[in-house]
Amino acid sequence: MNMLNIIDPIAQDNSIESYQVHSYKPYINSFNTNDEIRIPINQQDLYVLPSASTIYIEGSVKVYRPNGDKKERVSVVEFVNNAILYLFQDIRYELNGVEVDRIKNAGITTTIKSLISMNENETKMSRLWGWDTDGIKNTKGFFSVCIPLNKVLGFAEDYNKIIMNCKHELILLRSNTNLNAVKLNTNEVLEDISINKIVWRVPHIKVSDRERVNLLRYLEKDRAISLAFRNWDLYEYPMLPRTTKHTWSVKTSSQLEKPRFIIIGLQTHRKNIGSGDMSQFDHCHLRDVKVFLNSTYFPYESLNINFADDKYLLLYELYAKFQQSYYGHRCAPLLSLKEFKDLCPLVVINCSRQNETLKTGPVDVRVELESDSEIPDQTSAYCLILNDCIVEYKPLSNIVKKIT
Known part of the structure; x- marks a missing residue:
């Protein structure tokens, strides 16, 4: 029985020396409707963990109500559940220039998947990425979210291992309309939803010398590594x-x-x-x-x-x-x-x-x-x-x- 194993040695896992999150930004800071946003990781001699990465987004929203010849700014804007992902049409992930995974109509796809996949415990953190089944009321005019990639792509949800010595690229295609992200009341008009900043935050893994030698030996044989998801x-x-x-x-x-x-x-x-x-x-x-x-x-x-x-x-x-x-x-x-x-x-x-x-x-x-x-x-x-x-x-x- 385990309770009698009093002489068992203490086991410590030192295979990972550091776990650091690095931020990557797009080639071009243009986030208008229909724009394609590419975020690359060009350095190849890295061990990265895409499944634990997140997409950080900042932006602002403007809604007004006509008042005669003037525009009256609406102080409380109601976002729909999962609103920020409705601002994107397609999201895909590429490895060495080859598409690995993609979703179409990002808002609908992730909403359906999350509705059937999430449980009550996850709702405590879900507002980080703009998830609330009751909707979210914004009173400040600007927003910021941190969306886990495993809530966006099936690859990130299922494959939770490191990827070695590859070029990575995350591509986001902005939707042609912002209307699906908000719920407008009578006489309210959406002027614009602007995205000011997008950052892909990806963990870098540094392994111990022993693990590095084992991985390099495997790399020398150039064997295929399977990503199942x-x-x-x-x-x-x-x-x-x-x-x-x-x-x-x-x-x-x-x-x-x-x-x-x-x-x-x-x-x-x-x-x-x-x-x-x-x-x-x-x-x-x-x-x-x-x-x-x-x-x-x-x-x-x-x-x-x-x-x-x-x-x-x-x-x-x-x-x-x-x-x-x-x-x-x-x-x-x-x-x-x-x-x-x-x-x-x-x-x-x-x-x-x-x-x-x-x-x-x-x-x-x-x-x-x-x-x-x-x-x-x-x-x-x-x-x-x-x-x-x-x-x-x-x-x-x-x-x-x-x-x-």
């Missing part, structure tokens, strides 16, 4: 037709990426209008959702949802079980049953258990939606697919390639 692939149907049944052919892929989870969300009259909250979703009286991977469908039985009679327990159960299935540990979900209905009635489909025929050849991903009444006008559908992904890199020859 799950990427977050978002697809959008901009405007659903006014029907009670609709089939959406989301994606056909000839690659060997295996969809693990598929999350469906609907939004009515929220995009690019300012008065709508882009961080929330609508149930649109859904009755059933089926996801087809070729001829195999998930879930096996109908969900039989009825939001009018508060019969959506099966939908909430799928949401609540996500963390156990995805991370392998049980946690209380972020939202209660009522909050789930009011804020994010997302459909979480677990398709991680699949037969052998889906592991090779093309996979046709199709979604069938059925509702009790016609889908309202200006309703967009979002489908977030969580795929397996493997990238290999060779630190000595600087070769990076995706294994698909």
